[in-house]
Amino acid sequence: xxxxxxxxxxxxxxxxxxxxxxxxxxxxxxxxxxxxxxxxxxxxxxxxxxxxxxxxxxxxxxxxxxxxxxxxxxxxxxxxxxxxxxxxxxxxxxx
Amino acid sequence: xxxxxxxxxxxxxxxxxxxxxxxxxxxxxxxxxxxxxxxxxxxxxxxxxxxxxxxxxxxxxxxxxxxxxxxxxxxxxxxxxxxxxxxxxxxxxxxxxxxxxxxxxxxxxxxxxxxxxxxxxxxxxxxxxxxxxxxxxxxxxxxxxxxxxxxxxxxxxxxxxxxxxxxxxxxxxxxxxxxxxxxxxxxxxxxxxxxxxxxxxxxxxxxxxxxxxxxxxxxxxxxxxxxxxxxxxxxxxxxxxxxxxxxxxxxxxxxxxxxxxxxxxxxxxxxxxxxxxxxxxxxxxxxxxxxxxxxxxxxxxxxxxxxxxxxxxxxxxxxxxxxxxxxxxxxxxxxxxxxxxxxxxxxxxxxxxxxxxxxxxxxxxxxxxxxxxxxxxxxxxxxxxxxxxxxxxxxxxxxxxxxxxxxxxxxxxxxxxxxxxxx
Numbered sequence: 431x432x433x434x435x436x437x438x439x440x441x442x443x444x445x446x447x448x449x450x451x452x453x454x455x456x457x458x459x460x461x462x463x464x465x466x467x468x469x470x471x472x473x474x475x476x477x478x479x480x481x482x483x484x485x486x487x488x489x490x491x492x493x494x495x496x497x498x499x500x501x502x503x504x505x506x507x508x509x510x511x512x513x514x515x516x517x518x519x520x521x522x523x524x525x
Numbered sequence: 526x527x528x529x530x531x532x533x534x535x536x537x538x539x540x541x542x543x544x545x546x547x548x549x550x551x552x553x554x555x556x557x558x559x560x561x562x563x564x565x566x567x568x569x570x571x572x573x574x575x576x577x578x579x580x581x582x583x584x585x586x587x588x589x590x591x592x593x594x595x596x597x598x599x600x601x602x603x604x605x606x607x608x609x610x611x612x613x614x615x616x617x618x619x620x621x622x623x624x625x626x627x628x629x630x631x632x633x634x635x636x637x638x639x640x641x642x643x644x645x646x647x648x649x650x651x652x653x654x655x656x657x658x659x660x661x662x663x664x665x666x667x668x669x670x671x672x673x674x675x676x677x678x679x680x681x682x683x684x685x686x687x688x689x690x691x692x693x694x695x696x697x698x699x700x701x702x703x704x705x706x707x708x709x710x711x712x713x714x715x716x717x718x719x720x721x722x723x724x725x726x727x728x729x730x731x732x733x734x735x736x737x738x739x740x741x742x743x744x745x746x747x748x749x750x751x752x753x754x755x756x757x758x759x760x761x762x763x764x765x766x767x768x769x770x771x772x773x774x775x776x777x778x779x780x781x782x783x784x785x786x787x788x789x790x791x792x793x794x795x796x797x798x799x800x801x802x803x804x805x806x807x808x809x810x811x812x813x814x815x816x817x818x819x820x821x822x823x824x825x826x827x828x829x830x831x832x833x834x835x836x837x838x839x840x841x842x843x844x845x846x847x848x849x850x851x852x853x854x855x856x857x858x859x860x861x862x863x864x865x866x867x868x869x870x871x872x873x874x875x876x877x878x879x880x881x882x883x884x885x886x887x888x889x890x891x892x893x894x895x896x897x898x899x900x901x902x903x904x905x906x907x908x909x910x911x912x913x914x915x916x917x918x919x920x921x922x923x924x925x926x927x928x929x930x931x932x933x934x935x936x937x938x939x940x941x942x943x944x945x946x947x948x
Binding site: 440441442443444445446447448451455456458459460461462463465466467472473474475497499500501502524 | 637638640641659661684872873897900902903904905932937938939940941942943944947
């Protein structure tokens, strides 16, 4: 299975993950400060800054896009409960 | 002073501005968590300009008749051009679907974060959402000689909350901010009974968890010329309104000078049946204390109850909880403390758990799950030790303390992991 690497800057941990893994599946396991509310892409609690490698994430769904817009999320921010790592390297930190 | 009988008519707040809310004197608890010894009010307002009429907020659904009667006493539905929703919780939006049916031409103004809530609220009516405009700070609506200016004040106490400032009159419609559950027909703060307790009780239970957002909102509000504050619950604050701004600032400011403000603070709470979890706590605290820039405090929960620790926890950077396992669970004082923290903001603080156990040791994992549920980050796996910790095990406790302190101070070494290994 293709692998990818995600780094959580706030806790200094890089994790090798199978392609297709969502940030939510990793961040709590390493104790990152990304926090969650509804866990289904509505509440925007898990807003996360994509420090680099945004192009290695699946494009936001229509719902995620709308939630980001409604919450005035800055550029290069995603919902950790939705964002899926497709490959390569991604570096993130809590918004 | 005798309580003046309130009629079904709107009450004038200023020329062309009326209160059209409702009284709920018999309510005794609100949203389950608040006691309301003398009920509450649902405040809604009408502002008349030369070119249109604005309705600001509505009331709880069961009180819609009172609202519409008062509204009809000062405006015709076809005159309503503007509906402002400062907060969409059902006690303020209950009459909205019917208002939209009666004034379908009105445009709704609400915060950007309220849009999804508006759609969810109108679901049962089956009607398509009204024309609405999402607004943010300094967006305005011109009513003709009167200007409504919006202030983006989120999380007070929902994501959608905003304030609306009537510029020419120096009036601020604040939603739940500066509100309280206090029902008195005399309506205005210099006339009603003593509502000081209600005002502070409301802040403590509703606003305090969002203290940083209170300070952000005050930064927007304080520079304004404020001649009257019109909240969505409780008395209208027209006598010395700035006193209430000052009080909010005091309430949102830490009570004591923080002696450790240049350092990171770690609070270690524990309970110990035979002294083993206590020894773990002490070793952990010593380990954390050995890292420069961290100040550690150690508390035996047997010597205090949850309420007295709330202020400390609100200010702390990290929290560690030690509990033995009794009958497969952490002990009750730990759960009492962890269930009483909804009144302060603990999101994103560092959390950890540890404990000695006799044969199964579930407490540590259960506490870690609860800490994550409370939105703390738990970057270091907790430590479970069987019965009496020996020298090597106490060294592990020390290392746990050091590790937590490094996380608090940002002195962490980079680690490379594989998801399969931590799943």
